[in-house]
Amino acid sequence: MDITKRQTLILKAIVDDYILTGIPVGSRTLSKKEELSISSATIRNEMADLEESGYLEQPHTSAGRMPSDKAYRLYVDTLMRVSALSKDEIEFIKAYLGSRIGQIENIVDATAKVLSELTNLTSLVLFPQFANAQLRRVQVVRIVGKKALVIFVFNTGMVKDVLIDVPADMDEKYFEMISNSLTETVANRGFFEAAEQLKKTVMGEMNSQRAFMEMLLQSVLENIRPKAEKEVVLGGTRKILEYPEYQDVEKAKNFLSLLETKDTLYSILTQASDVEFNIKIGHENAESALQDMSVVTATYRIGDQKIGSFGVIGPTRMDYARIISVLEFVGASINEILKYHLDT
Amino acid sequence: MDITKRQTLILKAIVDDYILTGIPVGSRTLSKKEELSISSATIRNEMADLEESGYLEQPHTSAGRMPSDKAYRLYVDTLMRVSALSKDEIEFIKAYLGSRIGQIENIVDATAKVLSELTNLTSLVLFPQFANAQLRRVQVVRIVGKKALVIFVFNTGMVKDVLIDVPADMDEKYFEMISNSLTETVANRGFFEAAEQLKKTVMGEMNSQRAFMEMLLQSVLENIRPKAEKEVVLGGTRKILEYPEYQDVEKAKNFLSLLETKDTLYSILTQASDVEFNIKIGHENAESALQDMSVVTATYRIGDQKIGSFGVIGPTRMDYARIISVLEFVGASINEILKYHLDT
DNA sequence: TTTAGCACTCTATCAAGAAGAGTGCTAACA
DNA sequence: TGTTAGCACTCTTCTTGATAGAGTGCTAAA
Numbered sequence: 001m002d003i004t005k006r007q008t009l010i011l012k013a014i015v016d017d018y019i020l021t022g023i024p025v026g027s028r029t030l031s032k033k034e035e036l037s038i039s040s041a042t043i044r045n046e047m048a049d050l051e052e053s054g055y056l057e058q059p060h061t062s063a064g065r066m067p068s069d070k071a072y073r074l075y076v077d078t079l080m081r082v083s084a085l086s087k088d089e090i091e092f093i094k095a096y097l098g099s100r101i102g103q104i105e106n107i108v109d110a111t112a113k114v115l116s117e118l119t120n121l122t123s124l125v126l127f128p129q130f131a132n133a134q135l136r137r138v139q140v141v142r143i144v145g146k147k148a149l150v151i152f153v154f155n156t157g158m159v160k161d162v163l164i165d166v167p168a169d170m171d172e173k174y175f176e177m178i179s180n181s182l183t184e185t186v187a188n189r190g191f192f193e194a195a196e197q198l199k200k201t202v203m204g205e206m207n208s209q210r211a212f213m214e215m216l217l218q219s220v221l222e223n224i225r226p227k228a229e230k231e232v233v234l235g236g237t238r239k240i241l242e243y244p245e246y247q248d249v250e251k252a253k254n255f256l257s258l259l260e261t262k263d264t265l266y267s268i269l270t271q272a273s274d275v276e277f278n279i280k281i282g283h284e285n286a287e288s289a290l291q292d293m294s295v296v297t298a299t300y301r302i303g304d305q306k307i308g309s310f311g312v313i314g315p316t317r318m319d320y321a322r323i324i325s326v327l328e329f330v331g332a333s334i335n336e337i338l339k340y341h342l343d344t
Numbered sequence: 345m346d347i348t349k350r351q352t353l354i355l356k357a358i359v360d361d362y363i364l365t366g367i368p369v370g371s372r373t374l375s376k377k378e379e380l381s382i383s384s385a386t387i388r389n390e391m392a393d394l395e396e397s398g399y400l401e402q403p404h405t406s407a408g409r410m411p412s413d414k415a416y417r418l419y420v421d422t423l424m425r426v427s428a429l430s431k432d433e434i435e436f437i438k439a440y441l442g443s444r445i446g447q448i449e450n451i452v453d454a455t456a457k458v459l460s461e462l463t464n465l466t467s468l469v470l471f472p473q474f475a476n477a478q479l480r481r482v483q484v485v486r487i488v489g490k491k492a493l494v495i496f497v498f499n500t501g502m503v504k505d506v507l508i509d510v511p512a513d514m515d516e517k518y519f520e521m522i523s524n525s526l527t528e529t530v531a532n533r534g535f536f537e538a539a540e541q542l543k544k545t546v547m548g549e550m551n552s553q554r555a556f557m558e559m560l561l562q563s564v565l566e567n568i569r570p571k572a573e574k575e576v577v578l579g580g581t582r583k584i585l586e587y588p589e590y591q592d593v594e595k596a597k598n599f600l601s602l603l604e605t606k607d608t609l610y611s612i613l614t615q616a617s618d619v620e621f622n623i624k625i626g627h628e629n630a631e632s633a634l635q636d637m638s639v640v641t642a643t644y645r646i647g648d649q650k651i652g653s654f655g656v657i658g659p660t661r662m663d664y665a666r667i668i669s670v671l672e673f674v675g676a677s678i679n680e681i682l683k684y685h686l687d688t
Numbered sequence: 689t690t691t692a693g694c695a696c697t698c699t700a701t702c703a704a705g706a707a708g709a710g711t712g713c714t715a716a717c718a
Numbered sequence: 719t720g721t722t723a724g725c726a727c728t729c730t731t732c733t734t735g736a737t738a739g740a741g742t743g744c745t746a747a748a
Contacts, residue, residue: 026710039722044711062710062729141485144497149505153488161493163503237581238600241593249591256582370741383691388742406698406741 003053009036010046011055012079015067019317022244024064069282072294072316076279080321085329089118093326097333104128104158107337108233111310111330116236118326121314122259124297126269127231128158128307135194138182138220140175142166148175150220155188156302156338164219167212178216195221232265245315258289268295269309275299277324278309282316294318298327300334310334347397353380354390355399356423359411363661366588368408413626416638416660420623424665429673433462437670441677448472448502451681452577455654455674460580462670465658466603467579468641470613472502472651479538482526482564484519486510492519494564499532500646500682508563511556522560539565576609589659602633612639613653619643621668622653626660638662642671644678654678 003011013036017025027047031040047065050056055074056065067075085093096114097107108125115123137153148166153159185201186194202210202217237259246252258264264287268280280295296318297311310330312323347355357380361369371391375384391409394400399418400409411419429437440458441451452469459467481497490512495505529545530538546554546561581603590596602608608631612624622641629639640662641655654674656667 024710028710040710041712041722041724042720045721048712058711060729061712062708062727064710137488139485139487141483141495143483143495143503144481147497147501147503149495149503151485151487151493153491157491159487159491159493159507161505238597238604241597241600247593249585249593249596252593252596253582253585256585260582368741372741384741385691385693385743386689389690392743402742404698405743406696406739408741 003050003055006038007046007050008079010038010043011050011067011071012075014047014056014065015071015075015079018066019319022315022317024059024066026064029064067317069284069316072281072320073284076281076320082321082324085325089326090329092118093330093333097330097337107334109235111334112233112235114235115310115312115326115330116239119312119314119319119323120236120239120242121312121318121323122237122239123235123310123312124265124269125233125235125310126266126308127233128156128302129231129270133158133307134188134190135186136183136188138186139179140166140182140216142170142172142175150216152220156305156307162219162222164216170212178213182220232262232269234259234265240314243315245317254289255293264289268313269297269311277327278311279320292316294320296320296323296327298331300331300338302335302338307338347394347399350382351390351394352423354382354387355394355411355415356419358391358400358409359415359419359423362410363663366659366661368403368410370408373408411661413628413660416625416664417628420625420664426665426668429669433670434673436462437674437677441674441681451678453579455678456577456579458579458674459654459656459670460583463656463658463663463667464580464583464586465656465662465667466581466583467654467656468609468613469577469579469654470610470652471575471577472500472646473575473614477502477651478532478534479530480527480532482530483523484510484526484560486514486516486519494560496564500649500651506563506566508560514556522557526564576606576613578603578609584658587659589661598633599637608633612657613641613655621671622655623664636660638664640664640667640671642675644675644682646679646682651682 010030013030013033014025017029027040027043030036030043031038036043047056050071051058051065055068055071057068058065093114096117097110104127108127112123112125115121115125133154133156135152136155137151139151139153140148141151142148143163146165146168148164149161150164151159151161181201182198185197189197198217198220202213237256240246240255241252246255268285268287268290276298278295278297280290282294283291285291285293285295290313292315293313294316295311295313297309299306299309301307311327312318354374357374357377358369361373371384371387374380374387375382380387391400394415395402395409399412399415401412402409437458441454448471452471456467456469459465459469477498477500479496480499481495483495483497484492485495486492487507490509492508492510493505494508495503497503525545526542529541533541542561542564546557581600584590584599585596590599612629612631612634620642622639624634624639626638627635629635629637634657636659637657638660639655639657641653643650643653645651655671656662
């Protein structure tokens with residue numbers, strides 16, 4: 001089952017070429033390459049062997065060979081060389097992400113954009129998972145008239161808020177009291193625990209503002225609940241149309257509708273969050289819609305706590321080496337920015 | 345130049361049919377329709393006349409006729425019958441929009457989705473134009489440690505906020521003072537006037553917190569400035585792929601990249617905001633990229649103040665009558681929801 | 689004025705043939 | 719024994735030509 005050194009060399013050349021062009025690679029094309037000074041006939045023999053071992057595939061008899069998923073796996077695991085990004089690329093990432101410090105949404109959006117721009121693929125960014133984050137503080141602030149803002153502060157430094165209606169005659173003191181009481185209840189708890197605790201607390205309260213408290217609780221629960229649907233941000237969704245293998249509108253449509261069912265994307269991004277880099281090639285994906293696509297994801301964190309993941313999705317023929325470099329650098333940049341966020 | 349009653353009838357039938365199918369309409373197809381009991385030969389004669397008058401076009405000699413932009417214009421102005429929406433459709437809109445009361449973003453997103461879903465076209469929704477809205481209140485609230493939230497309240501009932509850094513040792517009293525002073529400065533002014541006034545005020549201040557105030561001012565200005573780029577929300581961007589005339593990937597790509605340059609969309613939506621409904625057919629669009637597309641837009645308002653617009657974009661062959669009904673009803677629904685928002 | 693009839697035009701579709709790319713196998717060579 | 723040149727073979731793609739079908743424009747009759 002092992003393959004020889006020369007076969008490895010040939011395989012790498014084929015993968016490199018196929019990633020670049022998307023056209024099945026012929027023996028003559030390969031023999032013309034400088035690094036391989038072997039005749040096309042010899043290459044043909046080796047290719048036949050590689051095909052038998054399951055590393056190569058042939059769309060039809062008189063076409064060149066293209067890598068199988070197994071070949072990509074080998075390529076990713078041992079063959080490819082991950083090179084550093086160019087100065088320009090680093091500059092681009094820094095400029096794009098750096099200027100977006102502020103709201104978390106901006107960072108997520110910018111990450112999605114930067115990823116798709118640099119890889120020419122559709123990018124996925126999972127929103128920070130509040131479920132893992134803990135609440136630190138809840139504050140109710142009267143804005144004007146009947147409107148008040150409920151502000152949630154997480155231990156990760158993130159802030160979320162929601163507008164609610166309050167009785168016009170409600171006392172400022174009362175807001176302060178609620179804020180403190182809510183904070184006490186939820187502080188240092190994750191979402192589910194906090195929700196549990198909140199319900200108990202409100203049920204216990206039997207004061208005159210019961211209706212208001214229930215309304216408040218409702219909006220609190222709705223807003224700190226992690227919503228799968230909302231939590232995936234996409235970038236470069238139309239990049240796929242650039243690829244010759246998606247010139248068929250039907251195929252492109254399938255891909256684009258896959259992107260609309262965010263549940264799938266969500267599960268891809270969450271299940272991947274155990275390891276640093278996760279590369280799923282073709283049939284390695286559980287979802288049937290992804291059998292001829294690859295997904296590469298990485299995690300991002302605040303401090304040493306994993307709070308989300310991001311990555312790209314595209315045809316199995318993708319430049320894995322380059323993608324890894326990009327993800328690595330972008331991940332590091334995000335960590336840096338979020339660390340700054342955390343610095344209270 | 346005038347056309348006869350019968351020609352009008354024929355033209356309407358052609359437009360109706362072509363909107364439905366997208367295939368050039370032949371004389372025999374028309375003669376088979378019940379409402380027109382004329383022979384195909386007669387129709388052919390009439391069609392020749394209509395072509396001469398510029399209402400019909402022929403892709404090639406042995407094909408049927410299709411409506412020109414001029415025909416669509418006539419159709420929209422006098423021929424089409426706008427019918428009421430079905431109960432199901434009304435229910436759909438109400439369910440979708442009604443449940444999204446809360447943040448303005450949700451309403452805008454929901455509107456975009458509802459529009460594209462009901463029309464099968466790409467929808468555009470302009471974010472409420474803060475430039476026209478006036479500020480009512482600015483409030484700085486310490487959140488925790490070095491973080492504070494600057495909250496902007498508009499006379500439209502909308503609320504925007506931004507997270508900023510503040511010196512950890514800054515007094516609560518000082519926040520109150522700043523809030524009041526900022527509010528006084530910007531209250532009842534539009535954006536540009538408020539910005540002008542703010543600059544003057546800060547320049548005047550020479551106290552110890554000058555650096556902080558400048559930082560604050562910066563973030564204030566950045567956040568209340570109307571950003572064209574950010575202000576257009578799209579829905580159903582991939583709907584275009586369903587249309588046979590966009591089976592060509594190249595065409596689809598062009599359309600999709602048009603959607604990415606939000607400046608164009610922004611200008612379409614803003615220039616249209618003078619009248620209730622705005623219908624631009626084919627070459628009536630100033631932008632060269634839109635020469636074979638139509639754009640239908642409507643405005644939405646709070647009270648009697650126009651604050652934004654929304655609409656759909658697609659091939660000139662679109663169901664104008666239906667689109668008008670949808671826009672009308674959705675517009676009314678938005679107004680209702682926003683009125684509730686305004687009810688402080 | 690309307691309609692039936694017919695020649696004409698253009699497109700779309702299909703089959704057949706030619707060109708090109710690439711392979712697999714065999715035989716010769718180092 | 720491994721490598722290479724040569725050649726027949728296969729499959730795709732492109733081109734060409736023929737054909738059917740849709741629809742028109744025009745003429746002549748009703």
